[in-house]
Amino acid sequence: MGLCHGKPSQIPEPEAEEAAAAAGVAVAGAASPGPAAAAAAAKPGTPKQPKFPFYLPSPLPASSYKSSPANSSVASTPARGGLKRPFPPPSPAKHIRALLARRHGSVKPNEAPIPEGGEAEVGLDKGFGFSKHFFAKYELGDEVGRGHFGYTCSAKAKKGDHKGHDVAVKVIPKAKMTTAIAIEDVRREVRILSSLTGHSNLVQFYDAFEDEDNVYIVMELCKGGELLDRILARGGKYSEEDAKVVMVQILSVVSFCHLQGVVHRDLKPENFLFTSKDENSALKVIDFGLSDFVKPDERLNDIVGSAYYVAPEVLHRSYGTEADMWSIGVIAYILLCGSRPFWARTESGIFRAVLKAEPSFDEAPWPTLTAEAKDFVKRLLNKDYRKRMTAAQALSHPWIRNSQQVKIPLDMIIYKLMRAYISSSSLRKSALRALAKTLTANQLFYLREQFELLGPNKNGYISLQNLKTALVKNSTDAMKDSRVIDFVNTVCTLQYRKLDFEEFAASAVSVYQMEALETWEQHARRAYELFDKEGNRPIVIEELASELGLGPSVPLHVVLQDWIRHADGKLSFLGFIKLLHGVSSRSIPKA
Numbered sequence: 001m002g003l004c005h006g007k008p009s010q011i012p013e014p015e016a017e018e019a020a021a022a023a024g025v026a027v028a029g030a031a032s033p034g035p036a037a038a039a040a041a042a043k044p045g046t047p048k049q050p051k052f053p054f055y056l057p058s059p060l061p062a063s064s065y066k067s068s069p070a071n072s073s074v075a076s077t078p079a080r081g082g083l084k085r086p087f088p089p090p091s092p093a094k095h096i097r098a099l100l101a102r103r104h105g106s107v108k109p110n111e112a113p114i115p116e117g118g119e120a121e122v123g124l125d126k127g128f129g130f131s132k133h134f135f136a137k138y139e140l141g142d143e144v145g146r147g148h149f150g151y152t153c154s155a156k157a158k159k160g161d162h163k164g165h166d167v168a169v170k171v172i173p174k175a176k177m178t179t180a181i182a183i184e185d186v187r188r189e190v191r192i193l194s195s196l197t198g199h200s201n202l203v204q205f206y207d208a209f210e211d212e213d214n215v216y217i218v219m220e221l222c223k224g225g226e227l228l229d230r231i232l233a234r235g236g237k238y239s240e241e242d243a244k245v246v247m248v249q250i251l252s253v254v255s256f257c258h259l260q261g262v263v264h265r266d267l268k269p270e271n272f273l274f275t276s277k278d279e280n281s282a283l284k285v286i287d288f289g290l291s292d293f294v295k296p297d298e299r300l301n302d303i304v305g306s307a308y309y310v311a312p313e314v315l316h317r318s319y320g321t322e323a324d325m326w327s328i329g330v331i332a333y334i335l336l337c338g339s340r341p342f343w344a345r346t347e348s349g350i351f352r353a354v355l356k357a358e359p360s361f362d363e364a365p366w367p368t369l370t371a372e373a374k375d376f377v378k379r380l381l382n383k384d385y386r387k388r389m390t391a392a393q394a395l396s397h398p399w400i401r402n403s404q405q406v407k408i409p410l411d412m413i414i415y416k417l418m419r420a421y422i423s424s425s426s427l428r429k430s431a432l433r434a435l436a437k438t439l440t441a442n443q444l445f446y447l448r449e450q451f452e453l454l455g456p457n458k459n460g461y462i463s464l465q466n467l468k469t470a471l472v473k474n475s476t477d478a479m480k481d482s483r484v485i486d487f488v489n490t491v492c493t494l495q496y497r498k499l500d501f502e503e504f505a506a507s508a509v510s511v512y513q514m515e516a517l518e519t520w521e522q523h524a525r526r527a528y529e530l531f532d533k534e535g536n537r538p539i540v541i542e543e544l545a546s547e548l549g550l551g552p553s554v555p556l557h558v559v560l561q562d563w564i565r566h567a568d569g570k571l572s573f574l575g576f577i578k579l580l581h582g583v584s585s586r587s588i589p590k591a
């Protein structure tokens with residue numbers, strides 16, 4: 001395989017960055033990050049950041065970034081304390097050090113060589129059960145890219161279905177698989193990539209091979225380079241219209257993965273490739289090396305991903321598919337303004353910014369961008385994952401929907417919300433029904449699309465069985481591994497009457513997401529008025545306590561006195577809001 005071998009494509013970052021890293025970066029008002037993040041960030045210093053060929057070489061001190069055209073519009077999270085520090089343009093993101101430590105058995109800077117052999121490897125089974133005949137079927141060509149775990153070459157198929165065609169081969173050296181976790185990750189990467197099929201924005205998997213030295217993942221060759229290249233080639237910024245074209249493709253494939261129960265966990269511009277050099281070329285997601293299966297009601301806890309793109313709840317070690325939506329928010333922010341929303345010179349500084357700092361929307365070009373673009377990004381970069389848009393909701397957002405032809409996909413959040421609704425008391429149901437009556441046309445658009453996807457009968461009703469039918473229509477092999485179907489079965493077996501659109505809307509509205517709206521107060525007040533007219537009634541304290549999951553140790557009369565109106569014993573506005581949230585709000589701490 002003489003043609004395709006590792007070439008040193010990564011050059012260290014400017015020294016100025018390292019010096020600042022050693023000095024540490026101040027994030028105004030930064031409280032200490034969660035214990036997990038603190039542990040991950042415990043080591044001082046930052047590994048050398050690889051430099052991208054398009055990255056403007058800057059031997060100048062950090063302050064002179066300002067004069068660089070690529071940085072003229074930078075926003076600065078750490079600058080909130082007073083010091084203005086424009087950000088350098090995006091560069092390839094490093095994986096989180098805690099993740100690398102887990103995989104390689106010790107904390108090492110990104111670029112440190114992985115020891116070949118050694119104690120950690122004793123007894124590791126590096127057999128994958130893949131065919132051993134890669135070189136009989138393919139002729140390896142030039143290297144087309146590389147990452148931390150492997151390098152990718154073009155290759156020509158010598159026989160089989162793709163005979164004569166160029167393909168891409170990701171070569172993952174077994175010498176790099178020094179822990180059982182690292183091996184398991186490669187197994188999962190192949191399993192996920194091979195089971196997710198049929199989406200036009202997902203790189204097509206063909207085959208997997210292995211020999212003594214490597215695993216070879218054969219897939220469709222994308223000839224158009226990484227999204228990061230194009231962002232940098234454009235000097236960092238996309239027009240809103242161009243950014244939407246990129247966003248639609250990202251959201252479409254990510255919504256597909258999420259419905260299948262796969263969370264990517266490493267969404268960043270380096271992991272999206274264009275199929276050709278053409279301006280309008282399709283975009284494909286690659287690199288499922290950190291992906292995992294996740295059930296809709298499951299929380300993952302390993303710290304995984306790349307620092308600039310990692311969601312706050314990942315650092316808190318409790319997350320699901322919403323973590324990918326945060327990363328998409330970071331990508332959208334970068335596309336629109338050319339700089340990273342959360343930036344610092346050290347990993348721990350980035351984590352502090354992610355956990356505590358609000359990205360700037362005040363500096364150029366934000367004031368010149370549409371209110372809808374800003375709203376779109378803000379609703380992805382919400383630190384509370386429960387308030388963040390899902391991929392299907394983001395596709396329904398007016399910023400996207402008003403100018404792009406998009407097919408709204410089925411959204412698993414609907415299933416989760418419906419399950420909670422069905423097991424709620426009739427009092428909470430009527431509170432939600434009042435809230436649903438205040439929904440705006442935009443919000444109703446998304447819900448109507450979801451209702452249609454569930455296949456209502458000619459009288460306009462759906463039964464819980466429709467939830468299963470709709471999901472099965474959209475399933476791939478990945479769903480078997482993710483056990484999404486098991487979750488949906490638990491919803492379908494609940495006993496409940498058929499729902500018309502009005503009740504469906506009440507069952508599928510997310511109170512948390514509505515709280516994130518600027519107009520929330522108006523929605524809530526209006527809904528309370530409606531509820532007061534139609535659903536409010538005198539409350540027995542014990543009933544309310546059980547509705548809200550308050551245990552016997554809680555002094556009910558003290559806690560609940562603000563939630564009940566003294567004049568008539570009915571729910572107060574505060575009580576109404578508590579009721580809307582229901583029991584689940586008590587089990588999850590506020591972010």
Ligand SMILES: Nc1ncnc2c1ncn2[C@@H]1O[C@H](COP(=O)(O)OP(=O)(O)OP(=O)(O)O)[C@@H](O)[C@H]1O
Binds near residue numbers: 144203223270287
């Ligand atoms: N199908 C493909 N067609 C063309 N180039 C590809 C393809 N797959 C990967 N590449 C190139 O190889 C690079 C490395 O691939 P990949 O991201 O899968 O490796 P990795 O080692 O897991 O990366 P990371 O360090 O991000 O974890 C990509 O960034 C891209 O430039």
Ligand SMILES: [Ca+2]
Binds near residue numbers: 147270271287
């Ligand atoms: Ca990658």
Ligand SMILES: [Ca+2]
Binds near residue numbers: 147
């Ligand atoms: Ca990877």
